[in-house]
Amino acid sequence: MDERFEPSGALAGTVIVPGDKSISHRAAIIGSLARGTTNIRGFSEAADCASTLEVLRALGVKIVASDGVLEVAGMGVGGFKAPAGPLHCGNSGTTMRLMAGALATSPIAAVLTGDESLNRRPMRRVIEPLVTMGAKCQASDEAGHPPLTVRGGSLQAVTYAPPVASAQVKSAVLLAGLGARGTTTVTESVPTRDHTERMLRLAGIEVAGEGSAVSVTPGVPEAFDLRVPGDFSSAAFFIAAALMVPGSALTVSGVGLNPTRTHFLGMLERMGARLKVTPGDGGSEPTGDVRVEHGPLTAIDVSPREVALSIDEITLLALVACAAEGRTTIKGAGELRYKESDRIRGTVQGLQAMGARVEEITGGMAIEGPVRLRGTRVGSRGDHRIAMMFAVAALAAEGVTVVQGWEWTQISYPGFAQALRRLKEENR
Numbered sequence: 001m002d003e004r005f006e007p008s009g010a011l012a013g014t015v016i017v018p019g020d021k022s023i024s025h026r027a028a029i030i031g032s033l034a035r036g037t038t039n040i041r042g043f044s045e046a047a048d049c050a051s052t053l054e055v056l057r058a059l060g061v062k063i064v065a066s067d068g069v070l071e072v073a074g075m076g077v078g079g080f081k082a083p084a085g086p087l088h089c090g091n092s093g094t095t096m097r098l099m100a101g102a103l104a105t106s107p108i109a110a111v112l113t114g115d116e117s118l119n120r121r122p123m124r125r126v127i128e129p130l131v132t133m134g135a136k137c138q139a140s141d142e143a144g145h146p147p148l149t150v151r152g153g154s155l156q157a158v159t160y161a162p163p164v165a166s167a168q169v170k171s172a173v174l175l176a177g178l179g180a181r182g183t184t185t186v187t188e189s190v191p192t193r194d195h196t197e198r199m200l201r202l203a204g205i206e207v208a209g210e211g212s213a214v215s216v217t218p219g220v221p222e223a224f225d226l227r228v229p230g231d232f233s234s235a236a237f238f239i240a241a242a243l244m245v246p247g248s249a250l251t252v253s254g255v256g257l258n259p260t261r262t263h264f265l266g267m268l269e270r271m272g273a274r275l276k277v278t279p280g281d282g283g284s285e286p287t288g289d290v291r292v293e294h295g296p297l298t299a300i301d302v303s304p305r306e307v308a309l310s311i312d313e314i315t316l317l318a319l320v321a322c323a324a325e326g327r328t329t330i331k332g333a334g335e336l337r338y339k340e341s342d343r344i345r346g347t348v349q350g351l352q353a354m355g356a357r358v359e360e361i362t363g364g365m366a367i368e369g370p371v372r373l374r375g376t377r378v379g380s381r382g383d384h385r386i387a388m389m390f391a392v393a394a395l396a397a398e399g400v401t402v403v404q405g406w407e408w409t410q411i412s413y414p415g416f417a418q419a420l421r422r423l424k425e426e427n428r
């Protein structure tokens, strides 16, 4: 499906973004492993999170939505029932990797499969630690691609250092650790998002350490009540839009501000962006408001560590760099090639088509700015974040932009086009 975008006048107003996708996945999964009924408010309506619910239901978990609350009846650690057929994770890497860890605690066999894109993504990174812990876990080929067969059961704790910075891998190992003998530890060279650790603590599980080494003591989580904050990665599109469109000033309200998610703001500040963060009431996850105003920006160098700290916002950073004075470099971003699409290629080729001076460099991108973008036809490449990044680019471009494959935005943000248009209309 094509979606057409026209250049925008200044953006203003307040945006409330939908519930965080990463936190929603975890709330449903940890709730399913708990004792009692977990109540989740603000659960994401993203297609990815619907995939997690579908997989859990196929494992016998009772999930009902009533009055804006999602109720998940926990089955305890090791309590999943054998599914009748393959578990469909759709486009969602988080569903597949976290569920591989959760499934490893149950003495059943299950097959995790996905759509064409997910079945091309690397799973060896979760297979390796789970096999070390004693699960039987196998990919469909030598290269480690799904479908993935997991046969769980008797697990032994490990100390594991993932070769790639990945919160999905860390989470899979920690979830498996709930059912293992002994204390499971994950050590990371760059601290990835820590939602799993925070939520396990909320559910009464002993989780020691933070940052470079986290350990989980086995046990059954207690059911919990959670309000899911707005998704920072969705908010990032509006923040970038305000920085791209002259005269803009907007606020994103009630958004998750977990420091392991917000490094995008740190990089923008270094570029000279005018940002104001106002912390709100913090529960287990910090939240607050982000105010952003358009203004002059300068190029920066982004290190591999910074890429790991803002992995889902790097394509947006490349876009914002088109409006910044000088040459921005992004290095150590090779992981972006293994997301829903090759995000380096998709970003570079699409932005080039829009007239940007951007090129691929080893493991990353270099962008020369400032450049006035031109509207044209650009492809989502079946990737929600690429589609939404081009919609933001379109607002600051000359002429009309058509984003092909817009339907992929359902994966993380159904209603994104409408939310963008509302901001424009409010300001008319």
Ligand code: S3P
Binding pocket: 021, 022, 023, 094, 165, 166, 167, 168, 169, 171, 193, 311, 312
């Ligand atoms: C996620 C972790 C990241 C991120 C993905 C969501 C999570 O993936 O790209 O969108 O919820 O844990 P990696 O852990 O593979 O980097």
